[in-house]
Amino acid sequence: xxxxxxxxxxxxxxxxxxxxxxxxxxxxxxxxxxxxxxxxxxxxxxxxxxxxxxxxxxxxxxxxxxxxxxxxxxxxxxxxxxxxxxxxxxxxxxxxxxxxxxxxxxxxxxxxxxxxxxxxxxxxxxxxxxxxxxxxxxxxxx
Amino acid sequence: xxxxxxxxxxxxxxxxxxxxxxxxxxxxxxxxxxxxxxxxxxxxxxxxxxxxxxxxxxxxxxxxxxxxxxxxxxxxxxxxxxxxxxxxxxxxxxxxxxxxxxxxxxxxxxxxxxxxxxxxxxxxxxxxxxxxxxxxxxxxxx
DNA sequence: CCCTTTAGTTATCATTTGATAACAAAAACA
DNA sequence: TGTTTTTGTTATCAAATGATAACTAAAGGG
Numbered sequence: 566x567x568x569x570x571x572x573x574x575x576x577x578x579x580x581x582x583x584x585x586x587x588x589x590x591x592x593x594x595x596x597x598x599x600x601x602x603x604x605x606x607x608x609x610x611x612x613x614x615x616x617x618x619x620x621x622x623x624x625x626x627x628x629x630x631x632x633x634x635x636x637x638x639x640x641x642x643x644x645x646x647x648x649x650x651x652x653x654x655x656x657x658x659x660x661x662x663x664x665x666x667x668x669x670x671x672x673x674x675x676x677x678x679x680x681x682x683x684x685x686x687x688x689x690x691x692x693x694x695x696x697x698x699x700x701x702x703x704x705x706x707x
Numbered sequence: 708x709x710x711x712x713x714x715x716x717x718x719x720x721x722x723x724x725x726x727x728x729x730x731x732x733x734x735x736x737x738x739x740x741x742x743x744x745x746x747x748x749x750x751x752x753x754x755x756x757x758x759x760x761x762x763x764x765x766x767x768x769x770x771x772x773x774x775x776x777x778x779x780x781x782x783x784x785x786x787x788x789x790x791x792x793x794x795x796x797x798x799x800x801x802x803x804x805x806x807x808x809x810x811x812x813x814x815x816x817x818x819x820x821x822x823x824x825x826x827x828x829x830x831x832x833x834x835x836x837x838x839x840x841x842x843x844x845x846x847x848x849x
Numbered sequence: 850c851c852c853t854t855t856a857g858t859t860a861t862c863a864t865t866t867g868a869t870a871a872c873a874a875a876a877a878c879a
Numbered sequence: 880t881g882t883t884t885t886t887g888t889t890a891t892c893a894a895a896t897g898a899t900a901a902c903t904a905a906a907g908g909g
Binding site: 571575576577580581584585587623676679682683694695697700701705 | 714717719720722723724726727733753767814817821832835836838840842847848
Binding site: 758759760770771773774775794796 | 885886887890
């Protein structure tokens with residue numbers, strides 16, 4: 566039943582992460598973007614270049630809906646699509662300059678709030694945190 | 708600039724947690740509940756008894772919308788509201804028996820998937836993971 | 850060369866979610 | 880006691896998201 570205890574911790578922890586990150590990213594999203602669009606853009610930012618299918622898979626949304634939302638994003642000028650010369654069905658989606666700027670600004674704000682949150686932490690603690698992040702990402706959240 | 712590196716790790720980590728938990732809880736939600744309703748129920752399950760205002764705060768949604776969704780949940784028979792005798796404006800929201808059953812089933816499924824994920828881990832690693840979860844929850848995601 | 854599969858698009862409709870105004874009742878307070 | 884604040888409700892509307900069908904074009908495979 567030790568397994569169950571670990572699971573309890575996992576659930577509580579995941580809930581905490583969701584809550585804190587929601588809190589931190591709250592009203593960061595540009596007025597021009599819907600929440601979904603912001604999330605998609607965030608995904609593009611981290612994984613670019615990506616294909617439509619990859620966005621669809623990762624965001625767990627249907628191709629038609631993905632197509633629609635990404636189309637809106639490129640109409641808003643925050644991302645660019647270039648047809649893959651090797652397979653002209655595919656397109657590489659990347660952030661445009663405007664998109665990069667927008668996401669930089671967002672991350673900037675998030676960074677500020679993150680730093681407030683860990684303000685007054687010692688160097689040793691920081692080291693511990695880094696190691697814990699690495700460990701969990703490697704063994705649980707991979 | 709060490710701060711910035713830690714922040715990078717934090718962002719990557721949060722993204723990973725979101726993705727994995729989304730994956731794990733995917734299609735766990737009962738057919739009878741919308742995603743929002745499932746999240747609210749999950750929150751009630753963890754924090755019961757809660758008031759409408761607390762749900763509203765925590766889920767970052769307006770009181771009217773919170774009222775509507777919680778009303779739907781109680782109409783579906785998964786939660787119960789009892790007026791606080793000390794302050795009859797407030798109501799304590801808890802899971803009903805059916806709600807408990809539903810959430811138990813959901814957690815059961817999530818637990819199974821979690822265990823698959825950490826299958827083949829040594830006792831020492833398990834210990835490390837537990838400590839890492841505790842540390843982060845205490846120092847970052849509090 | 851035909852057939853199938855993969856990648857993506859467009860259109861349309863239903864449902865969910867968000868926002869706002871107008872309200873009621875209990876509690877707090879002056 | 881009368882007024883204000885807190886807690887919640889109801890109704891209504893707009894916008895976002897989800898689901899599905901019908902389609903195009905390129906690639907792959909026999």
